[in-house]
Amino acid sequence: MSTNDIVMSIRDVSKRFGEGCEACREDTSILNGNICPDCGTVHAVRDISFDLHEGEILGIVGESGSGKSTLMKMMYFDQENTSGDYYLRSYENGAENVFDVSSQKKREIRNEQLGMVYQNPLHGLKINFSSMTNIAEKLIAGGSRNVGEMTARGDMFLEKVNIPLSRKFEAPKNFSGGMQQRVQIAKALSNYPPILLLDEVTTGLDLSVQADVLELIKEIQREMGVSMIVVSHDLAIIRMLCDRTMVLLNGEVIESGITDQILEDPQHEYTQQLVYSIL
Numbered sequence: 001m002s003t004n005d006i007v008m009s010i011r012d013v014s015k016r017f018g019e020g021c022e023a024c025r026e027d028t029s030i031l032n033g034n035i036c037p038d039c040g041t042v043h044a045v046r047d048i049s050f051d052l053h054e055g056e057i058l059g060i061v062g063e064s065g066s067g068k069s070t071l072m073k074m075m076y077f078d079q080e081n082t083s084g085d086y087y088l089r090s091y092e093n094g095a096e097n098v099f100d101v102s103s104q105k106k107r108e109i110r111n112e113q114l115g116m117v118y119q120n121p122l123h124g125l126k127i128n129f130s131s132m133t134n135i136a137e138k139l140i141a142g143g144s145r146n147v148g149e150m151t152a153r154g155d156m157f158l159e160k161v162n163i164p165l166s167r168k169f170e171a172p173k174n175f176s177g178g179m180q181q182r183v184q185i186a187k188a189l190s191n192y193p194p195i196l197l198l199d200e201v202t203t204g205l206d207l208s209v210q211a212d213v214l215e216l217i218k219e220i221q222r223e224m225g226v227s228m229i230v231v232s233h234d235l236a237i238i239r240m241l242c243d244r245t246m247v248l249l250n251g252e253v254i255e256s257g258i259t260d261q262i263l264e265d266p267q268h269e270y271t272q273q274l275v276y277s278i279l
C-alpha cells in the first residue's frame with residue numbers, strides 16, 4: 001500500500017469452488033459464464049484488484065451469481081481466497097498480506113478493524129439475545145471489559161440507529177426487518193472499525209424502510225467518516241450511496257469508476273442494460 005489515504009487494498013484476488021483443470025486454470029476465456037465446461041469448477045471471483053480510500057463509499061454491483069457476496073466474504077474472512085493479496089492500513093500499516101496471517105489474528109482484525117452487516121440479520125445477530133447483549137458481545141470480542149463503558153457505548157450506538165432505549169433489553173427477534181438491520185449496523189460499528197462492509201442490507205425490506213436504512217448509512221458515513229463497501233444487485237441503491245462503483249459480471253470487474261460517470265456514460269453493454277433498467 002502506498003498512498004496515505006488508502007485504507008484497504010485488494011490485489012488479484014480469486015476464488016474458485018473446485019480444483020480447476022489444466023484448461024480452465026490456463027485460459028478462463030473457455031468458461032461458460034463462470035463455470036468450466038470441462039471440469040465444472042466455479043470461478044466465482046477472478047483476479048479482482050481495487051483500493052478503498054478513507055471516508056469513501058465504494059459500491060459493488062452485479063446480477064445474482066456475479067461474485068459479490070463471495071468477494072465480501074473473503075474480505076471478512078468468512079471465506080478463504082484461492083489466490084491474491086489483501087492489505088489493511090489498520091494492520092501493520094498495510095505492510096502484510098492479511099490473507100496470510102494466523103486465524104487468531106484474523107479474528108482480531110474482524111473484531112476490531114472491520115464491521116460487517118449481512119443481508120440476513122440471522123447471520124449478524126444472536127436473534128434471541130437482547131440488542132444490548134449483541135453489542136456487548138462484539139465489544140468483549142474486541143477486548144472491552146468495563147460493563148459501565150460497554151453499556152454507555154451500547155446506548156450511544158442504539159440511539160444513533162434510532163432504536164428506542166426502552167427496547168434495548170428486548171431480543172431483535174421481536175423487531176421488524178428494518179429495526180433488525182439497524183441493530184446489526186449498531187453492533188458492526190460499536191468498536192469504531194475504520195471499514196464497514198454492507199452486503200445487500202436493504203434487500204427484502206419495504207421501500208420506505210429501505211429508504212430509512214439508506215439514509216441512516218449516509219448519515220453515519222458523514223458523521224463518523226467510516227469507509228464503506230456496499231454490495232447490491234440494485235443500481236438505484238448504489239446511485240444513492242456510492243462515490244465510486246465496480247460492476248461485476250461472472251466474477252470479473254467489467255467496469256469501474258466514479259458512480260456518476262458510470263451512470264451517465266456506461267461503457268460495457270451489460271452496464272448499459274443495468275443503467276437503462278433504472279431510468
Ligand SMILES: Nc1ncnc2c1ncn2[C@@H]1O[C@H](COP(=O)(O)OP(=O)(O)OP(=O)(O)O)[C@@H](O)[C@H]1O
Nearest residue numbers: 017034042044063064065066067068069070071233
Ligand atoms: N460454497 C459454494 N460452493 C460452490 N459454488 C458457490 C459457493 N458459494 C458461491 N458459489 C458460486 O459462486 C458464484 C458467485 O456467487 P455469489 O453468492 O458470490 O454471487 P452474488 O453476486 O453475491 O449473488 P447473489 O446476489 O445471488 O448472492 C455463483 O455461481 C455461486 O453459485
